[in-house]
Amino acid sequence: MPEADASPLHSGLFLDLDGTLADSLTALKNVYHCFLASFGANGDEVEFQRLNGPPLGEIIERLRVAHKLPGIPADLLQKYSAMVSQAQQSVRPAAGAHELLAHARACGLKIAIVTSSSKLSAQKWLAFGGLADKIDDVVGGDEVSAGKPAAEPYLRALKRLNCSAALSHAVEDSRIGAMSAVAAGLQTWALAPPNNRAGWPAQVVFIERLTDLLGRIPAC
Missing domain, CATH: 1.10.150 (DNA polymerase; domain 1)
Structure with missing residues (x-):
């Protein structure tokens, strides 16, 4: 498990798995x-x-x-x-997943998966999808005492990668997941169709696809 260090806080990209990074x-x-x-x-x-x-x-x-x-x-x-x-086993990465992760890495962002699935199942899927080497850490639902919509999953990810919430981005596809990210203080982006945008936190910015973020996260 990565441990936080004493260096200046980093910027991070934190992604939900199912329905966000995985087209599942x-x-x-x-x-x-x-x-x-x-x-x-x-x-x-x-x-x-x-x-x-x-x-x-x-x-x-x-x-x-x-x-x-x-x-x-x-x-x-x-x-x-x-x-x-x-x-x-049959689920592929979402459209734009490889491009977004490559862009985030080139920009120097730390990258983590924050999922309600177990850590092991998430790691297995990342390996299957060819994305494991692009991810710095995985926070699974089995590692936290209070899962989404509580802030704990994202707070744990921020701490482990020594990232600042104010400098970091979260990408979610569910209202509950977005509530978790917003509660932890991250800039939160949501993949949700227009007919599923009621009742979301006011701080959320909606996007249509992962590649919409290429021009919105810090430029390299």
Whole structure:
């Protein structure tokens, strides 16, 4: 695990994984529906969107209560996690991911993934997607006591990479994730369609694609 040092604070680029750096929302939506269907339950788009962002354990608990799913929570979590891991094997990096990471690296920014997924699953996907060598650190949902929308995930990433929140950028695709980044004091950019921009923090700036940031993060 990288440790903060005593040098001047750096600028950083902190990215969510699913739906942001990884083009995975379609795969995760299929997991959500298949998981519920295995118990004879049905999901819907509204619920899926509400579950975009929180730690996996919280997602399972919400589904268990809402759909009265049988079984032990730990077993439900294991089943869902296995389905997610399987689905991620076919997920590719989002359009513009390589370009944005290369630009950030050329500009001297520290780069981290801040995800509600486990650290190990995120690292496996980064290796699969050919991005592992472009990332300085990964903060997983299993490393924090309070996941998104709490500020802790981003605060932990800032500390580990010795970055200043005021000099750093976060990229999210969920309202919950954006709330976490804003609470930690980062300039926050969001990938969200026009019909999904209600109720977001006022500080968020919406973008259409990752490459929109090439001219907005510090120029080299």
